[in-house]
Amino acid sequence: MKKTDIYSELKRNGLKNTKHRTMILDILKKSSQPISAEQLFEEMLVRKISINLSTVYRTLDTLCDKNLLIKLNVKGDNRTLFEFNHMIHRHHLICLGCKKILAIEHCPLEGYEKVLANETNFTIEGHNLNIYGYCPNCQIHNL
Amino acid sequence: MKKTDIYSELKRNGLKNTKHRTMILDILKKSSQPISAEQLFEEMLVRKISINLSTVYRTLDTLCDKNLLIKLNVKGDNRTLFEFNHMIHRHHLICLGCKKILAIEHCPLEGYEKVLANETNFTIEGHNLNIYGYCPNCQIHNL
DNA sequence: TGACAAATGCGAATCATTTGCATCTACATT
DNA sequence: AATGTAGATGCAAATGATTCGCATTTGTCA
Known part of the structure; x- marks a missing residue:
C-alpha cells in the first residue's frame, strides 16, 4: 500500500x-x-x-x-x-518464550461454524483463535 | 464436588x-x-x-x-x-447480544496442532478459541 | 496449646485506556 | 487563495481493573 x-x-x-x-x-x-x-x-x-x-x-x-x-x-x-x-482471515501462533507472533493464514475452522450453528441454533458471527507454543529458537534455549 | x-x-x-x-x-x-x-x-x-x-x-x-x-x-x-x-478441554460460544456464554466440549482443533507443529517447527502448548454469535433469543430481539 | 507460614484487610499504587474541554487543522466551499 | 466548520489533537484529569506493601489474623502441624 x-x-x-x-x-x-x-x-x-x-x-x-x-x-x-x-x-x-x-x-x-x-x-x-x-x-x-x-x-x-x-x-x-x-x-x-x-x-x-x-x-x-x-x-x-x-x-x-x-x-x-x-x-x-x-x-x-x-x-x-x-x-x-x-x-485475509487469519489466526496467530504466539511464542510463549520470546512473544513473537506468527500469522497463520489457514483457518482450521472452515465449515465448523455451520456445524456449530446447527447444533446450537446460534447465528455465528466469527471466532477468535490463538495458538501458543515455543518457536524453534526458544525451544533450544529452554532446555 | x-x-x-x-x-x-x-x-x-x-x-x-x-x-x-x-x-x-x-x-x-x-x-x-x-x-x-x-x-x-x-x-x-x-x-x-x-x-x-x-x-x-x-x-x-x-x-x-x-x-x-x-x-x-x-x-x-x-x-x-x-x-x-x-x-475437560473446552471452548466457549459467546452471545454478542446478552453476553451469555456456552461451553463447547467438542474441540474442532484435534489433530490440527500436530499439522501446525510440523509446518512451523513450533512445539505447541495449547490454544485459545472463542466463537461469537447471537443466541436464539437475541436473534429474535435483534430483527 | 504455641509457633509459624500462609491468608486477609486496608489503603495506596499501578497500568492501560478513556474522557472533557479548549485549541487547532484539513478540506469543502465560496 | 480566504474562510467556515466538522473533525482531529493536546493536555490533564478520570476511570476501571488489578496489584502491592504492610500490619494483623488465622489455619495447621508438631
Missing part, C-alpha cells in the same frame, strides 16, 4: 488525512508484528513525529472502526495489540 | 482451608456462567460473607495457579472471567 493508497483509503472512509494517521498506518503496514499503543507512540517519537498518547489511542480506535486495523489480545499481556488488516 | 472434596482438593495443593476459598470455589462450581472478580465479590456479600476485593483477586489467582480455576477473556469485556476447571 503506497502513500497515495493510504490517502484514498482514509478518504473513502470519511477520515481526514493527517500526518499522524498516515504515519500510524504506515508503521503498522510495515510491521511484521502486531504492536501496542505505547510501542506505536514510541516509534512515532523515534521518527520525530510528536504525538500525544491519547491521540494514538483515538486514532487506533477509529482505524479499527473502519476496519483498517485489527485488535489482538494475547494471553499474559494485558495490553491490546494492533495489526494492519490485510483483509 | 462436595464440601469434603473441596477441602481435600485444597489440601492436596498445599492451600489452607478457609471460609473464603471454599465459598469462592463453591460459587464458581455452581455457576453456569464464568464470572468476574467483582461479581464474585458481590455474590459473597449477598451470602453475608465479608471479604475484601483484593482477597478475591488473590484467591482467584492462587486457585488458577493450582489449576482449580480457568481464566477466560472475552472480546469487548476488559475484565477477566473465571470458571471452575472441570478438567
Whole structure:
C-alpha cells in the first residue's frame, strides 16, 4: 500500500488525512508484528513525529472502526495489540518464550461454524483463535 | 464436588482451608456462567460473607495457579472471567447480544496442532478459541 | 496449646485506556 | 487563495481493573 493508497483509503472512509494517521498506518503496514499503543507512540517519537498518547489511542480506535486495523489480545499481556488488516482471515501462533507472533493464514475452522450453528441454533458471527507454543529458537534455549 | 472434596482438593495443593476459598470455589462450581472478580465479590456479600476485593483477586489467582480455576477473556469485556476447571478441554460460544456464554466440549482443533507443529517447527502448548454469535433469543430481539 | 507460614484487610499504587474541554487543522466551499 | 466548520489533537484529569506493601489474623502441624 503506497502513500497515495493510504490517502484514498482514509478518504473513502470519511477520515481526514493527517500526518499522524498516515504515519500510524504506515508503521503498522510495515510491521511484521502486531504492536501496542505505547510501542506505536514510541516509534512515532523515534521518527520525530510528536504525538500525544491519547491521540494514538483515538486514532487506533477509529482505524479499527473502519476496519483498517485489527485488535489482538494475547494471553499474559494485558495490553491490546494492533495489526494492519490485510483483509485475509487469519489466526496467530504466539511464542510463549520470546512473544513473537506468527500469522497463520489457514483457518482450521472452515465449515465448523455451520456445524456449530446447527447444533446450537446460534447465528455465528466469527471466532477468535490463538495458538501458543515455543518457536524453534526458544525451544533450544529452554532446555 | 462436595464440601469434603473441596477441602481435600485444597489440601492436596498445599492451600489452607478457609471460609473464603471454599465459598469462592463453591460459587464458581455452581455457576453456569464464568464470572468476574467483582461479581464474585458481590455474590459473597449477598451470602453475608465479608471479604475484601483484593482477597478475591488473590484467591482467584492462587486457585488458577493450582489449576482449580480457568481464566477466560472475552472480546469487548476488559475484565477477566473465571470458571471452575472441570478438567475437560473446552471452548466457549459467546452471545454478542446478552453476553451469555456456552461451553463447547467438542474441540474442532484435534489433530490440527500436530499439522501446525510440523509446518512451523513450533512445539505447541495449547490454544485459545472463542466463537461469537447471537443466541436464539437475541436473534429474535435483534430483527 | 504455641509457633509459624500462609491468608486477609486496608489503603495506596499501578497500568492501560478513556474522557472533557479548549485549541487547532484539513478540506469543502465560496 | 480566504474562510467556515466538522473533525482531529493536546493536555490533564478520570476511570476501571488489578496489584502491592504492610500490619494483623488465622489455619495447621508438631
